[in-house]
Amino acid sequence: MSAFPEISKIQYEGPESTDLLSYRWYNAEEVIEGKTMQDHLRLSVVYWHTFRGTGSDPFGAPTMVRPWDDGSESVENACNRARAAFEFMEKLGVPFYAFHDRDVAPEGASLAESHANLDAVCAVLQEEQQRTGIKLLWGTANLFSNPRYMHGASTSCNADAFAYGAAQVKKCLEVTLELGGENYVFWGGREGYQTLYNTDLKREIDHMGQFMNMAVDYANKIGFEGTFLIEPKPKEPTKHQYDSDVAACINFLRSYGLMERFKLNIETNHATLAGHTMMHELDYAGAQDMLGSIDANTGDLLLGWDTDQFLTDNYVATQIMLVLLKYGGLTSGGVNFDAKVRRESFEPIDLFYAHVGGIDCFARGLRIAAAIRADGKLDQFVTDRYGSWDTGVGADIEANNHDFESLEAYMLEQGEITANVSGRQEMVENLINQYM
Ligand code: XLS
Ligand code: NI
Ligand code: NI
Numbered sequence: 001m002s003a004f005p006e007i008s009k010i011q012y013e014g015p016e017s018t019d020l021l022s023y024r025w026y027n028a029e030e031v032i033e034g035k036t037m038q039d040h041l042r043l044s045v046v047y048w049h050t051f052r053g054t055g056s057d058p059f060g061a062p063t064m065v066r067p068w069d070d071g072s073e074s075v076e077n078a079c080n081r082a083r084a085a086f087e088f089m090e091k092l093g094v095p096f097y098a099f100h101d102r103d104v105a106p107e108g109a110s111l112a113e114s115h116a117n118l119d120a121v122c123a124v125l126q127e128e129q130q131r132t133g134i135k136l137l138w139g140t141a142n143l144f145s146n147p148r149y150m151h152g153a154s155t156s157c158n159a160d161a162f163a164y165g166a167a168q169v170k171k172c173l174e175v176t177l178e179l180g181g182e183n184y185v186f187w188g189g190r191e192g193y194q195t196l197y198n199t200d201l202k203r204e205i206d207h208m209g210q211f212m213n214m215a216v217d218y219a220n221k222i223g224f225e226g227t228f229l230i231e232p233k234p235k236e237p238t239k240h241q242y243d244s245d246v247a248a249c250i251n252f253l254r255s256y257g258l259m260e261r262f263k264l265n266i267e268t269n270h271a272t273l274a275g276h277t278m279m280h281e282l283d284y285a286g287a288q289d290m291l292g293s294i295d296a297n298t299g300d301l302l303l304g305w306d307t308d309q310f311l312t313d314n315y316v317a318t319q320i321m322l323v324l325l326k327y328g329g330l331t332s333g334g335v336n337f338d339a340k341v342r343r344e345s346f347e348p349i350d351l352f353y354a355h356v357g358g359i360d361c362f363a364r365g366l367r368i369a370a371a372i373r374a375d376g377k378l379d380q381f382v383t384d385r386y387g388s389w390d391t392g393v394g395a396d397i398e399a400n401n402h403d404f405e406s407l408e409a410y411m412l413e414q415g416e417i418t419a420n421v422s423g424r425q426e427m428v429e430n431l432i433n434q435y436m
Pocket of ligand 2: 231295338
């Protein structure tokens with residue numbers, strides 16, 4: 001039985017199309033900068049929002065109408081839901097999906113039962129992957145919903161929570177390997193604190209470092225070769241999350257000897273919660289060769305939490321694609337729609353409108369970014385702006401041929417610096433507008 005009987009496969013119809021269930025910019029096989037759009041974007045649907053989101057909020061009950069879901073926590077319902085999910089992804093034409101262990105399969109009365117439930121649903125996921133060719137971008141374990149993780153998992157004051165989390169990640173790694181997952185994600189969940197008065201920060205972060213090292217050891221043991229990704233987020237659910245932004249994550253990874261095996265999964269809404277732009281977070285990660293994958297969404301400028309909306313802003317998508325192209329693109333990562341439809345958009349067809357719009361926004365961003373790069377004016381401007389580092393004293397400093405004494409001698413002789421040149425921010429912003 002079809003879950004979406006009135007929807008057929010979404011087609012590319014080009015920019016002239018007015019059909020809101022068609023792609024105007026995403027043409028999977030079209031080649032841009034030597035790669036198909038499909039390979040550039042590696043689009044991915046998330047299981048948790050799209051198939052487990054209920055529309056409930058602190059003020060009201062669930063609103064979503066999902067005819068394929070009987071609302072029970074049975075394994076059978078989970079299997080039916082998995083088939084609906086694959087029908088959705090097939091009709092959308094996306095090559096990847098991502099899940100938490102507890103999104104795809106219900107938690108059982110014991111750890112052993114939870115493991116068994118996961119195995120049962122994974123058999124269906126495996127079948128559907130084979131039928132459709134859709135692949136797993138990443139798996140992750142939910143170490144935050146169950147009350148046992150109220151103080152965190154690897155950073156809990158309760159050592160048993162650490163142990164339970166380890167058991168859950170172990171199983172989830174096995175399942176991710178079995179399903180051919182290309183990455184494994186750690187988003188901090190409740191790894192953080194509400195008040196430092198009751199918190200041993202150093203001990204908690206040390207434990208998190210140990211936990212991640214155990215994950216790497218186990219991955220190596222079972223032959224999981226995918227990339228590990230940490231997903232920075234500054235707050236929510238805890239007041240202060242340890243993985244607060246890209247820089248904090250890189251410092252953590254470097255301190256605990258994890259730089260080789262890890263990269264970052266960067267989310268737009270998390271970047272802005274941290275007081276950064278997505279472009280900043282991506283560029284900072286790219287500069288340190290730590291750019292792994294992105295969670296594609298956006299927040300609301302007027303709301304201070306993780307609203308996880310679908311991105312429809314062509315400027316932000318262009319900025320993201322500019323940075324991704326600059327660093328050679330997503331390798332094992334993807335553009336993962338960690339976004340949810342609004343509570344009021346409760347019909348199944350809204351899932352299509354949301355994803356079609358999000359996909360087209362990224363496709364358009366990719367096209368615009370490629371046009372900016374092909375034109376070369378922006379690159380040339382930046383290259384010229386740093387011209388003083390290409391010759392003379394600048395080149396000598398970069399070649400490590402100077403120290404404070406020699407620079408003092410140089411400046412005493414020179415007297416004053418060569419005249420500064422305008423940064424021309426307004427002109428550059430106008431230039432970007434020419435491509436939009
Ligand atoms: C929550 C995170 C979460 C991760 C996966 O804010 O974005 O959804 O992506 O655990
Ligand atoms: Ni996310
Ligand atoms: Ni998020």
